[in-house]
Amino acid sequence: MPAPSGTTTDAGPARPGTDHGTDGTHPGGPGGSGGSGGSGGSGHPTTPPGQGTGTGTTSTALTRAQLWTRARGFLLAVAVLLTAAVALAGLRAGDHHGRLDPRSADPDGSRALAQLLKERGVTTRVVTNAQEAAAAAGPGTTLLVADPDLLGEPQRRAIRSAIDLSGGRTVLVAPGSPTLPELAPAAHAKGFAHQRDLDPGTPACTLPAAGTAGRAGTGDGLRYTTDLPGATGCYPSGGHPTLLVLPSTTKGGDTVLLGSETFLLNKRLADEGNASLALQLLGSRPELVWYLPTPADMSADPGTDAQDPALLDLVPAGWTWALLQLFVAAALAALWRARRLGPLVTEDLPVAIRASEATEGHARLYRRADARDRAATVLRAAARERLAPLVGVPAPQAHDPAALVPAVSARLTAGGRPSDPAALLFGTTPADDAALVALADHLDALEREVRSS
Numbered sequence: 001m002p003a004p005s006g007t008t009t010d011a012g013p014a015r016p017g018t019d020h021g022t023d024g025t026h027p028g029g030p031g032g033s034g035g036s037g038g039s040g041g042s043g044h045p046t047t048p049p050g051q052g053t054g055t056g057t058t059s060t061a062l063t064r065a066q067l068w069t070r071a072r073g074f075l076l077a078v079a080v081l082l083t084a085a086v087a088l089a090g091l092r093a094g095d096h097h098g099r100l101d102p103r104s105a106d107p108d109g110s111r112a113l114a115q116l117l118k119e120r121g122v123t124t125r126v127v128t129n130a131q132e133a134a135a136a137a138g139p140g141t142t143l144l145v146a147d148p149d150l151l152g153e154p155q156r157r158a159i160r161s162a163i164d165l166s167g168g169r170t171v172l173v174a175p176g177s178p179t180l181p182e183l184a185p186a187a188h189a190k191g192f193a194h195q196r197d198l199d200p201g202t203p204a205c206t207l208p209a210a211g212t213a214g215r216a217g218t219g220d221g222l223r224y225t226t227d228l229p230g231a232t233g234c235y236p237s238g239g240h241p242t243l244l245v246l247p248s249t250t251k252g253g254d255t256v257l258l259g260s261e262t263f264l265l266n267k268r269l270a271d272e273g274n275a276s277l278a279l280q281l282l283g284s285r286p287e288l289v290w291y292l293p294t295p296a297d298m299s300a301d302p303g304t305d306a307q308d309p310a311l312l313d314l315v316p317a318g319w320t321w322a323l324l325q326l327f328v329a330a331a332l333a334a335l336w337r338a339r340r341l342g343p344l345v346t347e348d349l350p351v352a353i354r355a356s357e358a359t360e361g362h363a364r365l366y367r368r369a370d371a372r373d374r375a376a377t378v379l380r381a382a383a384r385e386r387l388a389p390l391v392g393v394p395a396p397q398a399h400d401p402a403a404l405v406p407a408v409s410a411r412l413t414a415g416g417r418p419s420d421p422a423a424l425l426f427g428t429t430p431a432d433d434a435a436l437v438a439l440a441d442h443l444d445a446l447e448r449e450v451r452s453s
Helices: 064-092 111-119 130-136 153-165 208-213 274-282 295-299 317-337 355-368 372-390 401-414 421-426 433-452
Strands: 123-127 141-145 169-173 187-192 222-226 232-237 240-247 254-258 287-291
Touching: 064 317, 111 123, 111 274, 123 130, 130 141, 130 153, 130 287, 141 153, 141 274, 153 169, 187 240, 208 274, 222 232, 222 240, 355 372, 372 401, 372 421, 372 433, 401 421, 401 433, 421 433
Parallel strands: 123 287, 141 169, 141 287, 169 254
Antiparallel strands: 187 222, 232 240, 240 254
């Protein structure tokens, strides 16, 4: 039987008994029945689908699975970075409260000073509202305002009222020109001190706390000047004090202007006489009210209800930089992993496979798996498909014994050569390799007899 056009044929069929196997149709060749090859069974095409003697075009389109395989490493890295950032933020949230915060153990916090004051019987109370700070001020309290320049006009009025009426001590940390006219109108800022550690400046400095503490880190901040009688200036830099004590209109009260908060921080408390000066300035009363202004308090009028801050107002500034760094890292990773996408590339497909090579490969696989049942089924199915058109049986009924066997038997009887086609075409599985080889030979002989009858 001639091979279909456009395929490759081979004259040497391989047989199961000689370590050869079958393709999808026959152990001796995809279209033959083993044996002699005279019936054309060993010359049928074995070129796999999509392969031939011509050339084809390979598409560069990526499937979803390929896209996921390429992107999962990058997505995993981003997830790890985000998880680590959230975990670090959660772990640090308990100890990180900001600069000059008595609850913070960070280098820029003031928790060490608060602990020392507690040991000396001074209680520290943190407030974040100007009204609450003014209400807490009294003769037995020291009110510390951490950053007066951040206060709005309503908040400054509330603090000024506490300064005039409380009779206690008010400590303003680094107040500048915008704040001094309202909180300390008798004082004026005179630029910055360019030295970090300064001497008290005796005998002009008569403040006992400065005399006891000695040299301290009050520099690296603002300097002040005043004409108010009874004022005391200490730790001068360039002729102007960096620590100024102003008497209050209420008996027993005073206002302390600190040009720098450095000596109150954890990282500098143990240097020079910083601890002694801080303890004496803030521990002169039994209660310390530590006022830390917040964004909500800065814009709210003490006599009205503050509006809830927006979501972005609650995000710390550090997170903005962290997200920007993650975005830059992601962009760099994308550029690193990116590949240049050009036009589709046409390339030659592999050459056509010889029929004998494919047949031998399948035969070896069948023999290694001891798959005689599969080989016999393929042999018989291929023989039935070739015999059906020869005896006038429609292709859909080629595997129906009731239709095929009588037609084949009639053709053999008409030729004068009786045979038993039912056992050959629809029989049992061969018991061994020799029986399988014999089956292939008998099917070849049966097909030759039908063709010649």
